[in-house]
Amino acid sequence: MSDMVGSAMVAVFAGSTLRLAIPLVLGATGELVSERAGVLNMSVEGMMLTGAFAGAVGAVYTGSPALGLLIGIIAVLPVALLQAFLSITLRANQVVTGIGINILVLGATTLAYREIFGGRSRAAVPGFDKWHPPLLGDIPVFGEAVFTQVWLVYLALALVALVAWTLRYTALGLAVHSAGSEPKAVDKSGLSVSAVRYGAVLFTGVLSAIGGCFLSIGDIHTFTEGMTSGAGYLAIAAVIFGNWKAGRMLLACLLFGAATALQFQLPALGIEVPNALLIMLPYLMALLAVGGLVGRQSAPAYLTQPYVR
Amino acid sequence: MTGTRFMQGLGDQKAIFLSLAAVAAALVLGLVLVAVIGVSIPDAVSAFAEGAWGSPYALAASINRSLVFALVGLGFILANRANLTNVGGEGQIAVGAIAAAGVCLYGGVAAMPLGFGFVLAMLAACVAGGVWGAIVGVLKVKAGTNEVISSLMLSFIGVWMLYGSVQSEAMLRQPMTSSSTLPESLEIPDATKLPLLTGDAGMPLHIGLPLAIVLAIVVAVVLHRTVFGLRLRAVGLNPLAARKAGIAITSSVIGVFFAAGALGGLAGSMMLQGEQYTIKAGFSSGYGFDGLVVGLLARGSVAGVIAGALLFGFIRSGGINMEMMASVPSSLVLVMQGVIIVSLAGAARWMDREGERR
Numbered sequence: 001m002s003d004m005v006g007s008a009m010v011a012v013f014a015g016s017t018l019r020l021a022i023p024l025v026l027g028a029t030g031e032l033v034s035e036r037a038g039v040l041n042m043s044v045e046g047m048m049l050t051g052a053f054a055g056a057v058g059a060v061y062t063g064s065p066a067l068g069l070l071i072g073i074i075a076v077l078p079v080a081l082l083q084a085f086l087s088i089t090l091r092a093n094q095v096v097t098g099i100g101i102n103i104l105v106l107g108a109t110t111l112a113y114r115e116i117f118g119g120r121s122r123a124a125v126p127g128f129d130k131w132h133p134p135l136l137g138d139i140p141v142f143g144e145a146v147f148t149q150v151w152l153v154y155l156a157l158a159l160v161a162l163v164a165w166t167l168r169y170t171a172l173g174l175a176v177h178s179a180g181s182e183p184k185a186v187d188k189s190g191l192s193v194s195a196v197r198y199g200a201v202l203f204t205g206v207l208s209a210i211g212g213c214f215l216s217i218g219d220i221h222t223f224t225e226g227m228t229s230g231a232g233y234l235a236i237a238a239v240i241f242g243n244w245k246a247g248r249m250l251l252a253c254l255l256f257g258a259a260t261a262l263q264f265q266l267p268a269l270g271i272e273v274p275n276a277l278l279i280m281l282p283y284l285m286a287l288l289a290v291g292g293l294v295g296r297q298s299a300p301a302y303l304t305q306p307y308v309r
Numbered sequence: 310m311t312g313t314r315f316m317q318g319l320g321d322q323k324a325i326f327l328s329l330a331a332v333a334a335a336l337v338l339g340l341v342l343v344a345v346i347g348v349s350i351p352d353a354v355s356a357f358a359e360g361a362w363g364s365p366y367a368l369a370a371s372i373n374r375s376l377v378f379a380l381v382g383l384g385f386i387l388a389n390r391a392n393l394t395n396v397g398g399e400g401q402i403a404v405g406a407i408a409a410a411g412v413c414l415y416g417g418v419a420a421m422p423l424g425f426g427f428v429l430a431m432l433a434a435c436v437a438g439g440v441w442g443a444i445v446g447v448l449k450v451k452a453g454t455n456e457v458i459s460s461l462m463l464s465f466i467g468v469w470m471l472y473g474s475v476q477s478e479a480m481l482r483q484p485m486t487s488s489s490t491l492p493e494s495l496e497i498p499d500a501t502k503l504p505l506l507t508g509d510a511g512m513p514l515h516i517g518l519p520l521a522i523v524l525a526i527v528v529a530v531v532l533h534r535t536v537f538g539l540r541l542r543a544v545g546l547n548p549l550a551a552r553k554a555g556i557a558i559t560s561s562v563i564g565v566f567f568a569a570g571a572l573g574g575l576a577g578s579m580m581l582q583g584e585q586y587t588i589k590a591g592f593s594s595g596y597g598f599d600g601l602v603v604g605l606l607a608r609g610s611v612a613g614v615i616a617g618a619l620l621f622g623f624i625r626s627g628g629i630n631m632e633m634m635a636s637v638p639s640s641l642v643l644v645m646q647g648v649i650i651v652s653l654a655g656a657a658r659w660m661d662r663e664g665e666r667r
Contacts, residue, residue, distance in 0.1 A: 040457070082651070086651065086655045090655045090658060091658060092654040092655050092657055093394075093605060093654055095394060095396055096650060096654045097650075097651060097654045097655070099598055099601070099602060099650065100602070100647050100650030100654055102647075103598075103646055103650065104643070104644060104647025104650075104651060106640070107640040107641065107642070107643025107644035107645075107646070107647055108643075108647075110640035110643070111342065111641055111644060114638055115346055230465070233465065240458055274477065275473070276469045276472045276473025276474075276476060279469050280465065280466050280469035280470065280473070284462075286458075286462050287459060287462040287463065290454050290458050290459055290462065291448045291452050292448075292452035292453075292454065299455055303455065304455070304457060
């Protein structure tokens with residue numbers, strides 16, 4: 001009998017790990033592409049928040065979470081274009097533009113949310129239902145707790161695989177990689193470094209927006225002010241911990257998701273671990289990784305460097 | 310020589326003009342947003358002015374807030390002279406505040422004569438912040454770690470360390486007398502609070518103001534008149550050539566990050582000992598990131614740091630009062646701040662002399 005309870009707990013833990021990791025997976029996959037292309041997008045946080053907000057508002061006004069998702073993706077485009085224009089065309093400092101955009105988006109979404117919803121804060125918005133996949137969903141205990149998830153979860157995992165494959169095996173992937181490691185070579189080959197980087201930043205925007213929508217209309221079916229609360233920075237940490245490789249990055253996201261899930265599970269088991277330790281663990285792991293304590297790190301050579309012909 | 314001086318003057322004028330234009334644009338946008346959300350503009354403006362400089366108390370609060378931005382900004386331009394970007398202000402504030410709170414509450418300094426208690430706490434904050442900053446320098450020279458990434462991670466770690474330090478009575482949490490005892494530290498003893506310049510609680514300008522002015526002068530002198538400043542510049546311009554010229558890059562980089570971190574830690578102790586008096590979750594309130602932005606927008610100039618710090622200090626104070634008195638959400642101020650940061654960062658290439666990138 002205790003075996004049943006034990007496996008149920010493991011299943012719940014695995015399920016919530018996956019659920020909590022997905023916004024990070026989406027943001028980090030986007031961030032991976034733009035960092036590989038040489039742009040450190042500090043604005044992932046703001047892009048996710050834009051998606052979460054516009055997705056929720058869109059879902060409320062259209063009554064459809066699918067249209068909300070579409071609106072969330074469209075709404076992030078101006079934000080991503082601003083980041084791209086500043087850091088690529090104007091060659092502005094990538095860190096400060098990212099922080100500026102995050103502050104701007106936090107202010108604008110909070111203001112707009114209060115204007116639109118007024119006192120009805122934390123109002124429920126139409127969201128996606130969970131999807132019970134065939135076969136996987138029928139596994140006893142685990143089928144329900146782990147695999148029955150909003151379809152965006154499966155989309156996110158598919159996107160990681162697609163991005164990993166594209167980066168590794170296609171000409172497009174080579175162009176992205178070279179824009180961040182050998183931009184001069186890209187230029188000489190006739191491709192525009194700016195165009196590649198613009199594309200990469202816009203892609204980050206779209207994936208971050210989907211990650212934000214997962215938070216608001218996928219997971220908890222409501223919007224709260226500043227609801228991303230650092231998920232974008234965690235996504236950046238995951239890319240770093242993942243050594244700019246898709247597989248390790250995905251692992252990092254799951255690990256970070258597990259650390260968050262533990263915050264809720266450990267107290268239930270009567271195990272006292274300081275909450276703060278679990279919250280800071282992802283950043284600590286990323287720091288150790290980037291400090292060269294977990295294998296060799298190889299950041300894209302031209303990360304944060306604007307390209308001048 | 311006169312020619313370059315002249316061009317330099319022109320460049321500075323252009324930078325000042327562009328900065329004022331960005332601030333003006335943000336203010337106009339702010340007014341438009343106030344009108345959009347349906348609050349009377351005169352009400353909002355008077356609430357803003359009241360909160361920013363309307364009373365001796367408000368004026369002092371704005372200036373005290375500016376001090377924090379200024380110290381972090383000074384640290385930023387110091388490291389930036391060596392072409393290093395310190396994004397660690399937020400964490401340096403947090404660890405500085407933890408150290409200062411520990412010394413104030415449990416260091417037995419409250420009973421020290423002549424008010425030395427508050428000085429020791431500030432020194433502890435400087436050392437803690439400095440060590441936190443130096444980690445970035447050590448990683449940079451030993452492992453080649455990108456300082457933006459490591460200092461950013463250390464910021465988050467510092468912020469959560471502060472959160473953790475007030476969750477347990479074994480650390481800084483106040484003794485639990487009931488289940489509703491908040492997870493925050495005790496208030497620091499009066500003897501460890503920063504002495505007020507006027508001795509009048511109606512105008513709580515504290516001793517941090519003259520200290521920050523002295524430090525601003527010191528940083529200006531270090532940057533422009535000392536061998537250390539020259540070394541930093543050499544390291545920033547061409548590390549390889551600097552190494553060939555016999556400059557000790559390792560100690561320069563670690564040293565400058567220690568100094569930047571110490572300024573951040575000091576900022577944290579001023580927030581604790583001059584304003585908040587307790588530490589609790591959210592203590593650093595994003596001031597480290599604001600200070601970083603102030604430093605970056607100053608483009609290496611100490612005068613620019615002071616101007617930016619005052620601007621952000623007054624805007625923050627005015628915004629807080631606008632929310633309380635005129636029910637304008639303070640997020641409006643975030644929007645204005647974001648517009649200023651984004652437009653000035655974008656315009657940087659036209660503000661730098663000879664259009665060079667930094």
